[in-house]
Amino acid sequence: MNEYLLFHYGTSSELNPFGFIKESHLHFPERTVRENLDVDKSFKRALDLGCSVGRSAFELSSFCEDVLAIDxxxxxxxxxxxxxxxxxLKYHIHTEGNELIETFAKVPKSSEPKKIRFQVGDAMNLSDDxxxxxxxxxxxxxCRLxxxxxxxxRFPHLLNPGGVLIITTPCTWLGEFTKPDYWPEGSTLDWLKDSLSPELLLKEVKNMPFVILEHHRKYQYSLAQxxxxxxE
Ligand SMILES: C[S@@+](CC[C@H](N)C(=O)[O-])C[C@H]1O[C@@H](n2cnc3c(N)ncnc32)[C@H](O)[C@@H]1O
Structure with a gap:
């Protein structure tokens, strides 16, 4: 929990205590929304699947009328x-061994919490209605399903005409989450294209680095696609 709260709500200095990580590789749950959507537009309904502790849902609430966030x-x-x-929300940052620093997650300034509904649910079995x-x-x-x-x-049916779907994945396929029979046969990108085209149009593919701080001297550095x- 602490690790996720830090990943979602940590300040730059909390996420990067020794300053050797690029600023542009921090704040992933904010960037997946703000770098992939036209934030000058406004949108009606947004769905955040696998929202975890909610940062991306708060970002979506800045320019979407209604946000349903499911985990x-x-x-x-x-x-x-x-x-x-x-x-x-109070939480702790693990510095090393038994040492913890108390800190607070804060709702992002531009967000509108009233628009968000957090809900427990299974992304593979979303309700029909x-x-x-x-x-x-x-x-x-x-790659956690x-x-x-x-x-x-379900994605093509869940999206309104004119709607935008953002999928990021570090393509870390692991047997503990997904049995190998359910992994893509080739590249994750080809598998996504085969699964979503032609109902959905692929507009952009890019790499998004991110860093998860386990403790002050241990980092997980990954590259999401x-x-x-x-x-249309
Ligand atoms: C690797 S985390 C990513 C969280 C967040 N989207 C982010 O980018 O930081 C995967 C999330 O998916 C959630 N999750 C796993 N299986 C799920 C399922 N079947 N339905 C909904 N959420 C699920 C986990 O609880 C976890 O919060």
Whole structure:
């Protein structure tokens, strides 16, 4: 929990205590929204799948009228909801060994928490009456799903015409989450194209580096592949 809260809400100096990580590689859950959507536009309904502790949902609320944010972890959703209601949430940063620093996650300034609904749910089994969305954001989720195709097959139906789908994945396929039979046969990008085209149009492919701080001297440095899709 602490690691996720730091990844989502840490300040630059908290995320990068020794200053050797590029600023542009920090704040991933903010960047997946702001770098992949036209933030000068406004959108009606947004869906954030695998929202974890909620940072991207708060970002979406700045320019979407309504944000539904779903994660199958009750504890993540409870923390996101506590932050939404109270505007701040205490957590700890692990520096080393038994040493922890107390800090606070804060709701981002431009966000509109009232527009967000955090909900426990399974991205592979979304309810039939969930409706359609103008923005769908699924950051680093698909390679955590036991049967990712169940979600990929739903995407074209979940998106409104003119809508935007943002998928990021570090393509870290692991048996503990997804049995190898359900991994892409070739590249994740080709598999996404086969799954989503022609219903959705691939607008952009890019690399998005991100860093997760485990403790002050241990970092997970990864490179997510972002694909942006639209429905004409
Ligand atoms: C690697 S994290 C990414 C979290 C967040 N989107 C981000 O970019 O930091 C994957 C998230 O997906 C959630 N998750 C895993 N399986 C899920 C499922 N079947 N339905 C909904 N959420 C799921 C996990 O609880 C976790 O919060």
């Amino acid at each position: 199958n972890s009750r504890i993540f959703i409870e923390n996101a909801e506590t932050l939404r209601r109270n505007s701040t 969930i409706g359609q969305f103008d923005v769908i954001h699924a950051a680093n989720l698909i 036991p049967e990712p195709k169940k979600l990929l097959n 972002a694909t942006i899709w639209s429905k």
